[in-house]
Amino acid sequence: MGRFTVRRLLQMVLVMFAVSVLTFLIFNVIPGGDPAVRMAGKTSNDSTIAAIREEWGFDEPVPVQYVVTMRKVFTGDLVSYTTQLPVLDEIVMGIPRTLSLAIGAAILWMVVAVAFGLYGAMRAGAFGDRLITVLALVGISMPVFWVGALMNYYLGFKAGLFPNGGYVELTESPLDWAYHLVMPWTALALLFIGIYSRILRSNLLDTMNEDYVRTARAKGLSERRILIRHVLRTSMIPFVTLWGLDFGLVVGGGAILTETVFDLQGVGQYAADSIELLDVPPVLAVVMLAAFLIVALNAVVDILYAVLDPRIRITG
Amino acid sequence: MSTDSKHSASVPNPSPLLDVRDLEVAFATEAGTVRAVDGVSFELAAGEVLAVVGESGSGKSVTAMTLMGLTRSPNAHFAGSAWFRGTDLVSASGEELRTIRGAEIAMVFQDPLTSLNPVMRIGAQVIEQIRAHADLPGASARERAIELLERVGIPSPRERIDAYPFELSGGMRQRVMIALALSCDPSILIADEPTTALDVTIQAQILERIRELREQTGAAVILVTHDLGVVAEIADRVAVMYAGRIVEQGTLDEIFHDPQHPYTWGLLGSITRVDRDRPERLPAIAGLPPSLADRPEGCHFRPRCPHAFDACTKVPSLERRGGASAGHVDRCWLDAARKRAVRSVGGQIGLAPSP
Numbered sequence A: 001m002g003r004f005t006v007r008r009l010l011q012m013v014l015v016m017f018a019v020s021v022l023t024f025l026i027f028n029v030i031p032g033g034d035p036a037v038r039m040a041g042k043t044s045n046d047s048t049i050a051a052i053r054e055e056w057g058f059d060e061p062v063p064v065q066y067v068v069t070m071r072k073v074f075t076g077d078l079v080s081y082t083t084q085l086p087v088l089d090e091i092v093m094g095i096p097r098t099l100s101l102a103i104g105a106a107i108l109w110m111v112v113a114v115a116f117g118l119y120g121a122m123r124a125g126a127f128g129d130r131l132i133t134v135l136a137l138v139g140i141s142m143p144v145f146w147v148g149a150l151m152n153y154y155l156g157f158k159a160g161l162f163p164n165g166g167y168v169e170l171t172e173s174p175l176d177w178a179y180h181l182v183m184p185w186t187a188l189a190l191l192f193i194g195i196y197s198r199i200l201r202s203n204l205l206d207t208m209n210e211d212y213v214r215t216a217r218a219k220g221l222s223e224r225r226i227l228i229r230h231v232l233r234t235s236m237i238p239f240v241t242l243w244g245l246d247f248g249l250v251v252g253g254g255a256i257l258t259e260t261v262f263d264l265q266g267v268g269q270y271a272a273d274s275i276e277l278l279d280v281p282p283v284l285a286v287v288m289l290a291a292f293l294i295v296a297l298n299a300v301v302d303i304l305y306a307v308l309d310p311r312i313r314i315t316g
Numbered sequence B: 001m002s003t004d005s006k007h008s009a010s011v012p013n014p015s016p017l018l019d020v021r022d023l024e025v026a027f028a029t030e031a032g033t034v035r036a037v038d039g040v041s042f043e044l045a046a047g048e049v050l051a052v053v054g055e056s057g058s059g060k061s062v063t064a065m066t067l068m069g070l071t072r073s074p075n076a077h078f079a080g081s082a083w084f085r086g087t088d089l090v091s092a093s094g095e096e097l098r099t100i101r102g103a104e105i106a107m108v109f110q111d112p113l114t115s116l117n118p119v120m121r122i123g124a125q126v127i128e129q130i131r132a133h134a135d136l137p138g139a140s141a142r143e144r145a146i147e148l149l150e151r152v153g154i155p156s157p158r159e160r161i162d163a164y165p166f167e168l169s170g171g172m173r174q175r176v177m178i179a180l181a182l183s184c185d186p187s188i189l190i191a192d193e194p195t196t197a198l199d200v201t202i203q204a205q206i207l208e209r210i211r212e213l214r215e216q217t218g219a220a221v222i223l224v225t226h227d228l229g230v231v232a233e234i235a236d237r238v239a240v241m242y243a244g245r246i247v248e249q250g251t252l253d254e255i256f257h258d259p260q261h262p263y264t265w266g267l268l269g270s271i272t273r274v275d276r277d278r279p280e281r282l283p284a285i286a287g288l289p290p291s292l293a294d295r296p297e298g299c300h301f302r303p304r305c306p307h308a309f310d311a312c313t314k315v316p317s318l319e320r321r322g323g324a325s326a327g328h329v330d331r332c333w334l335d336a337a338r339k340r341a342v343r344s345v346g347g348q349i350g351l352a353p354s355p
Helices: A002-029 A035-040 A046-056 A062-075 A087-122 A127-141 A144-158 A174-208 A211-218 A223-254 A256-261 A267-276 A280-308 B005-009 B060-067 B094-100 B122-133 B138-151 B170-182 B200-217 B228-234 B252-257 B262-269 B336-342
Strands: B018-029 B032-044 B049-053 B076-084 B105-108 B188-192 B220-225 B237-242 B245-251
Touching: A002 A062, A002 A280, A035 A046, A062 A280, A087 A127, A087 A174, A087 A223, A087 A256, A087 A267, A087 A280, A127 A174, A144 A174, A144 A256, A174 A223, A174 A256, A211 A223, A223 A280, A223 B122, A256 A267, A267 A280, B018 B060, B032 B060, B032 B076, B032 B245, B049 B060, B049 B228, B060 B076, B060 B105, B060 B188, B060 B220, B105 B170, B122 B138, B122 B170, B138 B170, B170 B200, B188 B200, B200 B220, B200 B228, B220 B228, B228 B252, B237 B252, B237 B262, B245 B252, B245 B262
Parallel strands: B049 B220, B049 B237, B105 B188, B188 B220
Antiparallel strands: B018 B032, B018 B076, B237 B245
């Protein structure tokens, strides 16, 4: 376990270094990437631009700029080039919103996908199974910004069932918090429900043909117990891996579209806005946060894997 | 299906423990209807060991699994009956069957490597079965599981009970399978090729264990195998199956020393014997078993049989023909005297090479 932790930490450092260098370089080479020109504004002349360059250190060589920026990332002194607000404050404000969205949606898609997957596997080929297959395909095919917009228009604006976007702190009113998140959760979960229920269904059908399931039946166990204890448990192993990785992805900015459509002001939306403005510091911070989360969740998934399947042992 | 009148007369015990009559199992497949079991009848007395012998695809495993209801599927078709203590195992409901299997009829499968749940401790797998049939508190079920593991010869069962299957050797896993099967003191133990996946020394140990346990518990055993060496070790009676039918049935002695069906001669002739000179080539039965979706008319063994003649285009019923006792029945049209003459190949029983 000690070696495992050390290895994962090293991996994390390496991944974060690589993505930060890449992000930094991309913004240096793309056209219109020069922050001094944009900060100086439309009515600027060469001397003001030069002054800004000197003040912000943009005249330094790129490696020096990188080191200076990275130091600020870790001391929390990073400041946006456009709004000139501290990046840390924005991210701290966005994280609870993004987490609220991601956790709720992840639970929703897991529960519904398990129910659909179980039903589909037990009634494979029957009408209900086919219906779920079609619904899953529809769910996978619909882009979240379109579904989100439809929900906002019909359920929010026309029917007035749910608020059109916005976010209420959980500590302020848990009921209002959930009420504001129902539509975003559903919109984000739709895609994953489609994918996950299909995967679980085929995992279950494969497992049902295993010899040990036949043994379980020969033991005189009830069908229900066979399904839960012997079939579902082994089928869930690859499923949990996927779940952990997708959760990391959503928290690390993968919910950009959902956050934007429902105006949740989360980390993803912050990153999207900053990319539009070619604002390097926030993008860099969010990208590094995402890299950190994905590597960390990968480690959590590996540990979970070992818990679920005793044949797997965690070694360096 | 022909009903043989002589069969009922051959019953040694007026009410056998298990009475299988005209059992048919067919599966609808894309290649056509596969008649895996076609009119199999046999009886099993309490405490008896019946060996069902045949090559792969003869229907012996399907017969065994059908008795447990394990072949039930939407594309399977069943006919006939299998009466066990007032219940017909072929037509019983799922719930009726559930209370019988594991408790009164238990099964040991061929491959102990895949037949145990890989992510469950072996103790939990035994305890689960005990508690499925008896309302027992967890602690007593655990004690019972430890006792069972000890009985099948697993060393230090108190520690091993918390092992996972992957931590045990193949022989140990098969012992766990036997412990599972014995956990509710069944009156019938069905063993489907229990030693095939194991090496020879472990095979002997497992057979010895089955024999001992049968003596202790008095359970009847149906042993499904293709290995006549195993049969000679343990069986009281033998049923030889070919292409979904029983072609000969009798006591161990009758089958080994006075076999009536050419297929049985072929099986016996292909055993290598340490007490004879080593043959240059192992004798084998020429040809291949027929596809169960497209079997030859009449006697199914006809295309491979060097002694086939005109009568063989009709299906011979399973009845006493040349056997010494009423229970020794076979499906071969050959005259009894002729059988005795042609089954001797080079001084021992065998199937003459094709002309």
